[in-house]
Amino acid sequence: MVVGIYPGSFDPVTLGHLDLIKRSAKMVDTLIVGVLNNKKKVPVFTEEEKKSMIELVTKDIPNVQVEVFEGLLVDFARIKKAGVIIRGLRAVSDFEYELQMTQLNRQLEKSLDNIFLTASLEYTYLSSSAVREIASYHGDISSMVPAQIIDLVEEKYKKK
Ligand code: COA
Numbered sequence: 001m002v003v004g005i006y007p008g009s010f011d012p013v014t015l016g017h018l019d020l021i022k023r024s025a026k027m028v029d030t031l032i033v034g035v036l037n038n039k040k041k042v043p044v045f046t047e048e049e050k051k052s053m054i055e056l057v058t059k060d061i062p063n064v065q066v067e068v069f070e071g072l073l074v075d076f077a078r079i080k081k082a083g084v085i086i087r088g089l090r091a092v093s094d095f096e097y098e099l100q101m102t103q104l105n106r107q108l109e110k111s112l113d114n115i116f117l118t119a120s121l122e123y124t125y126l127s128s129s130a131v132r133e134i135a136s137y138h139g140d141i142s143s144m145v146p147a148q149i150i151d152l153v154e155e156k157y158k159k160k
Contacts, residue, residue, distance in 0.1 A: 003082040004028035004115070007073055009038045010050045012153055014131055014145055016088070016123035018057055023117055024086040025061050032080055033058070033066045034073070044132055044156060057146040074109040085112060090119040090126075 006024055010017060010033070025031040035050050037043055045053070047068040058064040069076040077085065085105065087098055102114050119126075131144050135157045142150055 001030065002028045002084065003030045003032065003080055004084045004086050005032045005034045005073070005077055005080065005082045006086040007034035007036055007069075007076075009041055009043065009128065010035050010054060011041070011043045011045050011128045012050060012131060012145060012149060013054050013057060014123070014126050014128060015143075016090070016119055016126040017054075018146055019120050019123055020086065020088045020117055021054075021058055021064060022061065024115065025064050027086075027115065028084065029063060031061075031064045031086070032082065033064060034076055035066065035068045036070065036073075037068075049152075053149045053152060056148050072108065074105050074112060077109065077112055083111070083113060084115050086115045086117065088119050089116050090124045 004024060004027065006021060008017065021031065021033060033054050035047055035054065037047055043050075051066050051068055054066045058066065073085065089095055089098060098116065105112055126144055131141055131153065134144070135141050135153050138154075138157065141153060145153055
């Protein structure tokens with residue numbers, strides 16, 4: 001049984017993330033989407049909001065589980081008995097950061113391997129911060145996030 005983890009901040013999940021979830025779920029027996037509140041970032045959505053949005057948009061993919069984690073990714077991978085970490089590459093600029101993270105993780109846990117998937121062309125421009133910025137100015141995010149969560153994202157900015 002191959003368990004894979006797709007970790008990230010998902011603040012909020014985008015169509016680009018969902019594309020990677022769908023593609024990588026076909027490569028492993030169980031895919032755990034690991035939701036992290038990255039201490040280097042100030043999140044707009046709570047961990048529970050992020051988790052339930054991902055659950056909503058992945059409910060038709062049977063081998064996907066969504067879990068919140070904190071601490072080191074390698075420790076989360078050990079607990080979940082995961083053998084691979086899945087990450088997306090949107091552009092060459094992602095590569096340097098991903099390479100460094102991979103090498104650090106391998107240093108901490110030799111048995112952990114990585115799969116890098118290139119983002120589908122139509123989503124290479126996407127990021128969660130772009131979605132947040134556009135939503136904060138009440139712009140149209142319908143081509144950026146899954147249809148099921150558009151209202152939830154927009155609602156967040158109505159309250160602010
Ligand atoms: N589609 C859309 N957006 C994408 C994307 C895709 N396919 N791939 C990446 N992104 C965007 C994200 O939306 C995010 O955008 P934002 O910064 O504008 O919000 C950005 O790329 C990168 O974020 P993300 O993929 O969520 O990664 P991260 O840098 O927040 O966190 C972890 C990456 C979780 C893997 C890493 O921080 C981690 O492992 N942390 C745990 C601590 C640890 O183990 N540290 C040691 C290892 S160095």
